[in-house]
Amino acid sequence: MSQTPDAPSSSLRAIAQTFRLTGWISFWIQLVLGVVSSIIVLLFAIFNQRTGSPSNNPGTGFGVFLAICGLVVLGGGIYLAYRYTRIGKQLESSNPSNRPRKSETVQVLRLGLWVNLGGTLVTLLGAQAIVGTLVARSISPQAITTQFFDPTRIISGLDMLVVQANTNTVSAHFAGLIASLWLLNRINRP
Structure with a gap:
């Protein structure tokens, strides 16, 4: 196979393959974890709307x-x-005119870093709010003299699934961060 003057060099082909492979791995990890988390949060939202539900706690809403x-x-x-x-x-x-410039590629990778860092921050803040609410619910004293059981003090399995969904979302953002950092490192190699 003869190489034409405009054909990409072997190092450029290696970078292109790295972008494609890393992009697909990151895409599927984030997609699967995101779908699982979305389903769990959707289930929580549906079951949380029922009156009398142990999960119906206004503090968890934020x-x-x-x-x-x-x-x-x-x-x-x-x-x-x-x-x-x-x-x-x-x-x-x-x-060569169809190939993106290095500066454009670096800009996209930096955007990926900022998007995943921002998503990690927001998701961690959400996890802190949810866990804080669950901890407050678990340690709050229940009146001993009451004859009725207060269902809002129960930490249900659905509450724990929401914590798991947040963990999955943070993991997905982490996968995106690792992919962006790996690609940024790969294209800045001498």
């Missing part, structure tokens, strides 16, 4: 709101991971 915000930001991270695969495909182009 934490769930932040968890949903973290999932929305994760959608941006998933899009950027997919965009990394498209950058890899463009880098393999035999036409």
Whole structure:
């Protein structure tokens, strides 16, 4: 196979393959964790609306709101991971005008870093609010003289699933951070 003057060099092909592989790995990790977290948060929102539900605690609402915000930001991270695969495909182009410039690629990677850092922050704040509410619920004293059991003091399995959903979302953002950092390091190698 003869190499034309405009064909990408072997190092450029290696970078392109790294972008595609890392982009797909990051895309699927974030997508799977995001879908699982979304389903759990959706279930929580549905069951939390029932009156008399042990999960019906107004203090958890802000934490769930932040968890949903973290999932929305994760959608941006998933899009950027997919965009990394498209950058890899463009880098393999035999036409140099179709290849993105290094500065454009670095800008996309930095955006990916900021999106995933922001998503991690929002999701961690949501996790802190939810866990704080659950801890307050678990240690608050119940009146001994009351004859009725207070269901709002129960920490249900659904409450713990919301904590797990937040952990999944943070893990998804972490995968996006690792992918962006890896690619940024790879293209800045001498």
